Amino acid sequence: MDILIVSHLYPTPADSVPGIFVHQQAQALQERGHSVKVLSPTPYVPNVPHLPNRWARFRDTPDRSQIDGIDVSYPKYVSLPSLHTLPLVAKSVRRSVDSAISNLEYSPSFSPDVVNAHVPLPDGYACLPACRRLDVPLVTTVHGASIQISSENRLCRRQIRTVFQSSAEVVFNSEVLLGKAKKYFNGFNRARVVPNGVPLAKLDSASAAELPANFSENRMVVASVGSLQPTKGQGDVFEALQNLPAESRPNYLLIGDGPKREELERKATALDLPVHFTGSVPHEDVFSYLKSTDIMALPSTEEAFGIAYIEAMACESPVVGCEGEGPSEFVDHGETGFLVPPNDPKAITDILTDLHDNPSKVRRMGKKASEYVRNNLTWAENARKNEKIYQSAIEK
Incomplete structure (x- = not known):
């Protein structure tokens, strides 16, 4: 099968982290014997100095590249x-x-049987004319932001609705996200839910990271993986640590970067907590840090799925997530992790107190978490399910 993936959420040669989940799906599909190409629309950025980071990172994106054997084109568009x-x-x-x-139409070696857009807007909307012209089915995969942010705009909702109506299949990465979509759109009786996965080969090949020098020995390591922003809940973890006796506070590892970093750094200094900020790191380094982690706590209040949680679980780290969010679909409370009410630092404090007193419980939960993910949430399984969806779309 020739599969064309269209996603503005895709890594570039200079930045391997954004959209890594789309790339991992593409790899898994290629490993199953399919021919996969990717179009990743990228903002056009002129070569001028002193650009903000959010724009400067696109300046050196090439027109084409090959990442882990996947051919990727980066067509440029005008952004605002x-x-x-x-x-x-x-x-x-x-x-x-x-x-x-249109350029692909003249390729003798690749003629798409199906187009998979991640996400409805702008990617699915961008594919509509070509899919109609070529009579190729569109499969639209939905991730969190396209529903939680874009749908607040009336014109965006209209464009997204057109994409859904024109798609042969619509795929959500969680039941939670599907439920949120139903608040804005009708007609999802036949929508599919296919969870994301973990790249087991890369995860297993990563070695455990050396812990920072400022960490106290013989104490648990709690990590949070994700952008440092209000909805991710790192501030609640700080408050939970503050509520613990000084002699039993775990080390706290923040993996990622974001707009709240300076505020959190000031708070760590003021509270004299054993904290380390890694900043943005390559994806393989995330696995290394997780292998040196006892618990991954990310009480995020906006989490459509939560790849960071299943990656931590695969590394034998029980997780802390929020009730009603994506992790509630795969975390067995008290067995493979914990689900706490949103914005409830005390609940996190109680969990950390319990686990501090029961290190064997941490290990037991971590092993159960890893077993569950490895048996159910891999990219190989994701690719197998998507393959069936593509075939269904083609047959329609």
């Missing part, structure tokens, strides 16, 4: 610096993607 302009940006992305797909 506001979520309110997304309906206009989607039209710019559509022109770029349509032109790029």
Whole structure:
């Protein structure tokens, strides 16, 4: 099967972290014998100095690249610096993607049997003209932001609705996200739910990281993996640590970067907590840090799925997530991790107190968590399920 993946959420040669989950799915599909190509629409950024980081990272993105054996093209589009302009940006992305797909029409070695867009807007919307012209089915995969952010805009909702109506299949990565989509859109009686996975080969080949020098010996290591922003809940973990007696506070490892880093660094200094900020790190290094972690605590209040949780679980680390969010679908409370109410640092304090007093419980839960993920949540299993969905779309 020739599979064309269209996703603005895709790694670049210079930045391997954004959209790594889309890349891992592409790899798993290729490993199953399919021919996979990727179009990753990328903002056009002129070569001018002193650009903000959010734009400068796109400046050196090439037109084409090959990442782990996957051919990737980066068609450029004109972007605008506001979520309110997304309906206009989607039209710019559509022109770029349509032109790029037209170029594929003349390829003797690749003729797409199916197009898989991640996410509805702008990617699914961008694929519509080409799918109609080529009479190729569109499968639209939905991730969190496209529902939780874009759907607040009336024009975005209209464009997303068009994508859903034009898609042969619509796939959500969790039941939680599907439930949120139903608040804005109708007609999801036949929507599919396919969870994300973990790349077991890369995870198993990673070695445990050396712990920072400022960490206290013989204490648990609690990690949070994700962008440092209010909804991720790192501030609640800080408060939970503050509520513990000084002699039993775990070491706290924050893996990732984001707008709240300076505030959290000030708080760590003021509270004199054993904390280390890694900043942004390559994905393989995340696995290394998780292998040196006892508990992964991320009480995020907006989590459609939560790849960080299943990666931690695969590394034998029980996790702490929020009730009603994505992790509630795969965390067995008290057995492979914990689910706490949103914005409830005391609940986290109680969990850390219990685990501090029962290190054997941490190990037991970690092994059960790893076993569950390895048996149910791998990219190989994700690819197998998506393969069936593609075939269904083609047969329609």
